[in-house]
Amino acid sequence: MSETHYYGAVINPQERNPREPISYKVYPACLIIVSPVGQIVDMIAQSDIVDFQEKERERCDEAVTVILSSDEFLMPGFIDTHTHAPQFPNLGIGQEYQLLDWLKDVTYPMEANFADPDFAERTYRSVVRRIIDFGTTTCCYYGTVHLDATKRLVDIVRDSGQRAFIGKCNMDREVPEDNLEPSANDSIQATEQLIDYIQNLTQASDSLLIHPIITPRFAISCTPELLRGLSDLAEAYNPTLHIQTHISENLDEVARMGELFPGNTSYADVYDSFGLLGRKTILAHAVHLGDDEIDIIAKKEAGISHCPTSNFNLTSGVAPVGKYLDAGIKIGLGTDVSGGFNPSILNAIRHASIASKVISLQHNPSDPLKPGYNNRKLSVATLLYLATLGGAQVCGLEDDIGSFALGKSFDALMVKVSSEAGNPGLYPGGKEDVDKYLRGMLERFLFCGDDRNISRVYVQGKLIGGNDCIE
Amino acid sequence: MSETHYYGAVINPQERNPREPISYKVYPACLIIVSPVGQIVDMIAQSDIVDFQEKERERCDEAVTVILSSDEFLMPGFIDTHTHAPQFPNLGIGQEYQLLDWLKDVTYPMEANFADPDFAERTYRSVVRRIIDFGTTTCCYYGTVHLDATKRLVDIVRDSGQRAFIGKCNMDREVPEDNLEPSANDSIQATEQLIDYIQNLTQASDSLLIHPIITPRFAISCTPELLRGLSDLAEAYNPTLHIQTHISENLDEVARMGELFPGNTSYADVYDSFGLLGRKTILAHAVHLGDDEIDIIAKKEAGISHCPTSNFNLTSGVAPVGKYLDAGIKIGLGTDVSGGFNPSILNAIRHASIASKVISLQHNPSDPLKPGYNNRKLSVATLLYLATLGGAQVCGLEDDIGSFALGKSFDALMVKVSSEAGNPGLYPGGKEDVDKYLRGMLERFLFCGDDRNISRVYVQGKLIGGNDCIE
Structure with a gap:
């Protein structure tokens, strides 16, 4: 059993902070490393370029790698x-x-x-x-x-x-x-x-x-x-x-x-x-x-x-x-x-x-x-x-799921917003500014997406469903 | 060019009558005959068994026949x-x-x-x-x-x-x-x-x-x-x-x-x-x-x-x-x-x-x-x-579309409510009583259906789209 490296855009809800409005972060390029038992053991945004390259070098030999396309992103699974x-x-x-x-x-x-x-x-x-x-x-x-x-x-x-x-x-x-x-x-x-x-x-x-x-x-x-x-x-x-x-x-x-x-x-x-x-x-x-x-x-x-x-x-x-x-x-x-x-x-x-x-x-x-x-x-x-x-x-599980963080379980969705996903109700947006594009992808998915836009469903690091799994 | 015979369950909205609540009719088995130019030229429910058999005999030689399965129905197209x-x-x-x-x-x-x-x-x-x-x-x-x-x-x-x-x-x-x-x-x-x-x-x-x-x-x-x-x-x-x-x-x-x-x-x-x-x-x-x-x-x-x-x-x-x-x-x-x-x-x-x-x-x-x-x-x-x-x-087109009637155009949807349609949000109902089943099929389609449940889309008798037409 080996680690899995997920590499692509990531959307990550943030903990509530009573002094600020609820928010989420977008990472256009992020590496999430998941242990064989489904735990997130590392998470590095590409903007931390030195760390990122070092981790890639250290680990890429023994790991399974999942690379997302430019019209896909990872987000925590729904509860x-x-x-x-x-x-x-x-x-x-x-x-x-x-x-x-x-x-x-x-x-x-x-x-x-x-x-x-x-x-x-x-x-x-x-x-x-x-x-x-x-x-x-x-x-x-x-x-x-x-x-x-x-x-x-x-x-x-x-x-x-x-x-x-x-x-x-x-x-x-x-x-x-x-x-x-x-x-x-x-x-x-x-x-x-x-x-x-x-x-x-x-x-x-x-x-x-x-x-x-x-x-x-x-x-x-x-x-x-x-x-x-x-x-x-x-x-x-x-x-x-x-x-x-x-x-x-x-x-x-x-x-x-x-x-x-x-x-x-x-x-x-x-x-x-x-x-x-x-x-x-x-x-x-x-x-x-x-x-x-x-x-x-x-x-x-x-x-x-x-x-x-x-x-x-x-x-x-x-x-x-x-x-x-x-x-x-x-x-x-x-x-x-x-x-x-x-x-x-x-x-x-x-x-x-x-x-x-x-x-x-x-x-x-x-x-x-x-x-x-x-x-x-x-x-x-x-x-x-x-x-x-x-x-x-x-559910009392906020230390284990609900967002991506070190030590949490990898319960995640791989979301695809291109027309190839087959949902005619989701019209993909333009890719002008990458942060705006990702936030737009999320909003389009939340308001127009359906099961066809959910390519993969992971629980505890294990692929358990999603549109890619249906013949 | 020949007539087309559509045979199966039909759901038909009724004209407003100020003295009664708005209603619709269900026909578990109905023959709709559509002319080569897309006009409804005959419409017979199977309950009118004598007429029905006679029309079938008269016309079946020269006509194209479309027979719906038991989990499909025809309804007027959406406007x-x-x-x-x-x-x-x-x-x-x-x-x-x-x-x-x-x-x-x-x-x-x-x-x-x-x-x-x-x-x-x-x-x-x-x-x-x-x-x-x-x-x-x-x-x-x-x-x-x-x-x-x-x-x-x-x-x-x-x-x-x-x-x-x-x-x-x-x-x-x-x-x-x-x-x-x-x-x-x-x-x-x-x-x-x-x-x-x-x-x-x-x-x-x-x-x-x-x-x-x-x-x-x-x-x-x-x-x-x-x-x-x-x-x-x-x-x-x-x-x-x-x-x-x-x-x-x-x-x-x-x-x-x-x-x-x-x-x-x-x-x-x-x-x-x-x-x-x-x-x-x-x-x-x-x-x-x-x-x-x-x-x-x-x-x-x-x-x-x-x-x-x-x-x-x-x-x-x-x-x-x-x-x-x-x-x-x-x-x-x-x-x-x-x-x-x-x-x-x-x-x-x-x-x-x-x-x-x-x-x-x-x-x-x-x-x-x-x-x-x-x-x-x-x-x-x-x-x-x-x-x-x-x-x-x-639209001022109530004499031509919006329901099935003699002389109207055949603008219709063929709707499929079985799981094979591929929409996991629509759970098909039991088939105990046929009238209740059809009314349930309609309600399930209206509240849970999506484009995958729309097998065929007809305008003026011509097939112009629907899930059956997508490779």
């Missing part, structure tokens, strides 16, 4: 912080519904099919393949309530080489019988079995790509007993397990939550009171949070998954992402299939841009804008950040 | 009622701007390049090919101010077989010098030359696919003298020529219009006072119209091109399409490249859906909804209608 693998067969239908009726009429009937592990196997094979080819290198998956089906999802993701969080939904009330778990205790036991299954697998294969995640679907579908048990389960593991759930997506949902938890002051307070709100919690949607909830989420360092396609599609509302950024909350993007009708983070980026523009249009122009992100449209840099580093923070 | 051919090289960039600065910094510098007819030729070849492969069978094109470049666009569209309206922009003030026409008179003369060029071409080739259209870019860029001259020019032809322009896209634009036309009561009043508002006028955007403007547009029977992607992207606002439908105004969809970042009407459909959901979210729930479309989300049937029949009405 989808919220999607539902079993809902892919419903992609694109049900847009006339709002959340609670959509769950009843569209979603739960589909999820009931996953009682059959063979149906799950067939479906999930196709689902995971599609998600990877859209450039998602890390994915936070909801399964169904079914343990066996979710184990199949784990197997398929492991075989694919994708980095993932995989959880089995917990639901012991307010759902149709064929999705209902018999008791809180049964739900907790099945969850524990899935966690053990994933941990045994990853230990056996010496790979840490798949993480278990506790998945109480949402407060409405879980009895207090179940929420308490899942919180205890998360605590019992060392380090604490991740948790994913939904919060404040839709006003009718918020009202029903209030009826079921009359002793709590808010949706966030429900999760907090059961010990489910912490640094490893991923909260999807967060459309209608009160200021008290924003404060507690910031204080507990939970992360938010912004799902703009779904929030538009199910007429849930528009999440104030700028306000959350100003509050210092960790935030990434989620496709939320099939509430969202598109499995690509590229589409989530476009809809996050539109959502922020809708909010800026609603801002009363006579109120002066404060410094920060609230009520403003999101920049290309911020959109890129949400799709990569922001998502990594939401 | 793009507003786009700018010279702005394709800017697709996907400039999303941080609003209209007036975007024109100055992004658009006008690009359009200046079209002073070179060879640049225009290279660009327009690629543009027209892309638009056709996205399933646009009729397109309303803005060129630049340049006569020669716009003639090249005419030649290229004629060679492609697409149905189109093509206009040369008129601009004699408030634009940078390299886009400015020397005088109102020069602008009018050049426009007349383009009209004659198109009419000579279409007469010579015995084809009526390309229509000239007078294109005062917007009130701001035209002196009163120019607007009056263009109105006279439209009148001078028999029948009256079509006119396309922008209206009330952005609040700063509306304010500038007010400064330039202090004697007029509104944006619509400017066009009306110069005789430019009539049954053949296409008004793009219409985001911020007053009620008096809605009344006058309805009364004069002008049509509106709804451009939701652009309205979001340039933070222009959200056009109240439901209100216009209730007012009985003709309305279709426009991609508005490159204010819009996507040249596909499929994308315009999705953003029209989102725009209507944003409006429904802004509606105060304590005000009861009135019957009709205002403040409600648009249905799949309405979205389909806007993209086809609605667009045909805006």
